[in-house]
Amino acid sequence: MSELALIIEDDEDLASIFAEALRGVGFEVEIIADGQAAQERLQNGIVPFLILLDMHLPHISGADLLTNIIKKEDQFSKTIVIITTADARMGEAYNEEVDFVMIKPISFVQLRDLTSRLKPKG
Amino acid sequence: MNSLNRFLTISTTDADDIRRRRILNILVMSIVALSLLAIVISLVSVYFKAIAWENVDLIVIGSLTTILGMLLVYSINTRFSGRIAAVIFLVFLTIVFAFSDTPQQVSGGRSLFGFAIPIIMASILLVPWSSFVFSSISGIIVSVLALSVNSVPNSPAIIGFFVIALVSWLSSRSLEQALKELRTINANLDHVVIERTKALAESLERERIEAGRSQAILNSIADGVVVFDTSWNAILANPALTGMLDLPLELIVDKNFRDLIEHPKLSPRSRTLLRAMMEYDTQPPSFRIEWDQKTLSISAAQVYDYTKDRFANIGTVTVFRDFTREAEVEKLKSTFVAIVSHELRTPLNAILGYAEMFKEAVYGPMNDKQINMSERIMKNTQRLLGLINDLLDQAQMEAGKLTIQMAPVRPAELLENLHSILDQSAHDKNLKLTSEIDDSLPEVLNGDAARLHQILLNLVSNSIKFTEHGIVHVRLFSPYRNRWGIEVSDSGSGIPESEIPYIFDTFRQVEGTTTRVHGGFGLGLSIVKQLVHLMDGDINVKSKTDVGSMFTITLPLVIPEENIEKWRIG
Numbered sequence: 001m002s003e004l005a006l007i008i009e010d011d012e013d014l015a016s017i018f019a020e021a022l023r024g025v026g027f028e029v030e031i032i033a034d035g036q037a038a039q040e041r042l043q044n045g046i047v048p049f050l051i052l053l054d055m056h057l058p059h060i061s062g063a064d065l066l067t068n069i070i071k072k073e074d075q076f077s078k079t080i081v082i083i084t085t086a087d088a089r090m091g092e093a094y095n096e097e098v099d100f101v102m103i104k105p106i107s108f109v110q111l112r113d114l115t116s117r118l119k120p121k122g
Numbered sequence: 123m124n125s126l127n128r129f130l131t132i133s134t135t136d137a138d139d140i141r142r143r144r145i146l147n148i149l150v151m152s153i154v155a156l157s158l159l160a161i162v163i164s165l166v167s168v169y170f171k172a173i174a175w176e177n178v179d180l181i182v183i184g185s186l187t188t189i190l191g192m193l194l195v196y197s198i199n200t201r202f203s204g205r206i207a208a209v210i211f212l213v214f215l216t217i218v219f220a221f222s223d224t225p226q227q228v229s230g231g232r233s234l235f236g237f238a239i240p241i242i243m244a245s246i247l248l249v250p251w252s253s254f255v256f257s258s259i260s261g262i263i264v265s266v267l268a269l270s271v272n273s274v275p276n277s278p279a280i281i282g283f284f285v286i287a288l289v290s291w292l293s294s295r296s297l298e299q300a301l302k303e304l305r306t307i308n309a310n311l312d313h314v315v316i317e318r319t320k321a322l323a324e325s326l327e328r329e330r331i332e333a334g335r336s337q338a339i340l341n342s343i344a345d346g347v348v349v350f351d352t353s354w355n356a357i358l359a360n361p362a363l364t365g366m367l368d369l370p371l372e373l374i375v376d377k378n379f380r381d382l383i384e385h386p387k388l389s390p391r392s393r394t395l396l397r398a399m400m401e402y403d404t405q406p407p408s409f410r411i412e413w414d415q416k417t418l419s420i421s422a423a424q425v426y427d428y429t430k431d432r433f434a435n436i437g438t439v440t441v442f443r444d445f446t447r448e449a450e451v452e453k454l455k456s457t458f459v460a461i462v463s464h465e466l467r468t469p470l471n472a473i474l475g476y477a478e479m480f481k482e483a484v485y486g487p488m489n490d491k492q493i494n495m496s497e498r499i500m501k502n503t504q505r506l507l508g509l510i511n512d513l514l515d516q517a518q519m520e521a522g523k524l525t526i527q528m529a530p531v532r533p534a535e536l537l538e539n540l541h542s543i544l545d546q547s548a549h550d551k552n553l554k555l556t557s558e559i560d561d562s563l564p565e566v567l568n569g570d571a572a573r574l575h576q577i578l579l580n581l582v583s584n585s586i587k588f589t590e591h592g593i594v595h596v597r598l599f600s601p602y603r604n605r606w607g608i609e610v611s612d613s614g615s616g617i618p619e620s621e622i623p624y625i626f627d628t629f630r631q632v633e634g635t636t637t638r639v640h641g642g643f644g645l646g647l648s649i650v651k652q653l654v655h656l657m658d659g660d661i662n663v664k665s666k667t668d669v670g671s672m673f674t675i676t677l678p679l680v681i682p683e684e685n686i687e688k689w690r691i692g
Contacts, residue, residue, distance in 0.1 A: 106471060
């Protein structure tokens with residue numbers, strides 16, 4: 001069974017590009033476009049192998065999701081977290097808290113190459 | 123005393139005349155008083171039978187006659203003429219003395235001295251030289267009396283009269299001259315006082331007009347103006363300020379600025395700013411505060427006055443300007459910039475992503491032309507993103523929102539990032555992009571990594587853009603102990619000398635045509651310069667047409683605390 005990658009991104013096109021890159025590497029992909037929905041999904045017991053989290057989301061911001069759930073709950077301790085933001089300053093601010101920070105614009109190839117290195121072999 | 127004074131004084135305009143007639147009155151009154159005293163003493167003596175009436179009848183009758191004569195002199199003196207009164211008085215006195223004793227005694231004996239009195243008085247009561255007239259009269263009387271008793275006229279006495287006349291003439295004359303001079307001085311003094319008073323009144327009036335004009339100007343200024351003394355007491359304010367703050371003038375003028383700062387309408391941040399303005403002599407040229415719903419711009423300047431040979435600080439003049447509308451526009455602008463930044467970048471990111479997917483043949487094989495086309499889409503999208511970033515940076519810098527955040531930075535990492543991004547562009551143009559780090563530079567230093575990266579990226583991509591063959595070289599170094607620098611040199615087309623002063627201007631490229639050849643807004647170098655200045659650094663350029671250009675940036679070198687020891691040992 002392939003690992004689950006959760007993409008939390010409100011822009012449909014970006015989400016589909018990211019999904020294509022991750023699927024290309026061999027992840028099973030789930031896309032959530034809304035902060036509120038993402039919070040419910042994460043609280044429902046889903047534990048993804050990797051989360052690609054946009055910091056600017058409707059209803060509940062990515063920053064809140066990160067601080068209040070992902071970094072708080074034990075079950076996500078092994079989950080790889082990549083945040084995406086257009087704000088380089090914000091990226092720097094969260095550099096220590098997450099595994100990777102990607103500053104928009106995010107390249108398809110860059111994301112694909114990074115995640116392929118992260119995915120366990122086999 | 124006043125009534126006595128009135129009794130003695132004669133109202134006329136000639137000061138000398140007044141003086142003389144006054145003296146005459148005093149003499150007349152004294153004689154009247156003496157005569158009254160003589161009558162009283164005589165009558166009392168007779169009453170107590172100490173003396174017989176026959177012995178004093180002449181004294182009483184003489185005294186009464188004297189009193190009547192004196193009253194006549196007094197009335198002539200006060201009502202008619204001082205001179206005539208004085209002449210009558212003196213003649214009377216002379217006659218009295220002439221018949222006051224036996225002719226022998228008067229002409230050469232004990233009563234001779236009596237004549238000196240009218241002689242001296244004449245110079246005082248009439249004109250000074252009249253003493254000679256009375257000395258002559260006295261001389262004649264004495265001679266006549268002497269002859270009448272068959273005696274020789276007393277020539278030493280007559281000479282003595284003239285000597286007395288001479289002395290009293292001299293003293294009266296000098297007294298009158300002194301008085302005259304005194305009067306002239308007084309008159310001059312009066313004149314000077316009048317002139318001075320007039321000048322003072324004029325200058326006061328001028329000042330009043332001037333002050334009125336200044337107040338009128340102050341009142342019609344649209345900006346709020348308040349002037350504080352050195353203890354920050356408001357000494358004056360204009361109506362515009364009261365309108366701006368919505369406070370009556372009484373709550374501003376004569377109040378201390380500290381009271382105004384505590385007003386609840388002022389935001390806490392503004393309070394801090396205003397306190398800083400009061401506490402430190404050096405203020406920013408202008409800053410903004412929030413008062414109620416308003417944004418006010420404040421500029422303060424010290425007032426200096428040149429007094430006692432030096433400039434003294436006499437207070438602070440503070441100008442308030444209503445900045446509410448401008449502040450709203452600025453806020454709108456920054457919101458707009460934030461939205462645009464997100465809304466423009468997101469679709470561009472999508473275009474970039476899809477183009478990459480084509481290039482990577484995600485949905486099946488692509489031919490060379492298709493791959494080339496996706497590459498062109500990607501390149502143009504990157505360019506568009508770059509332009510948007512430049513515009514946003516420029517907008518942020520104009521709004522003063524762009525700040526520098528210092529953190530430990532590895533120079534080597536800066537170069538690695540640069541190579542990873544620009545190696546391809548250099549390679550595409552057949553250029554060599556090389557770099558080096560001098561031994562003089564520490565491994566870690568304090569800096570804003572993102573902004574340093576941006577500076578390098580801008581300078582190096584600029585060099586690549588304007589270089590057709592050869593190399594682009596980057597060198598990081600430390601010229602002095604507390605500075606470090608970035609040097610970017612190329613073998614490109616160079617910059618004409620006449621254009622060098624303008625290359626850091628906003629929206630500018632060398633010569634009008636190059637914009638079309640090379641594209642771009644011409645914002646890159648302007649942003650670099652502004653960033654360098656934000657970092658307290660300097661930027662210089664050396665260039666020679668067709669040989670190349672070299673940009674040199676120097677920045678303050680600060681080594682992070684935790685690396686200092688290591689750096690010293692190293």
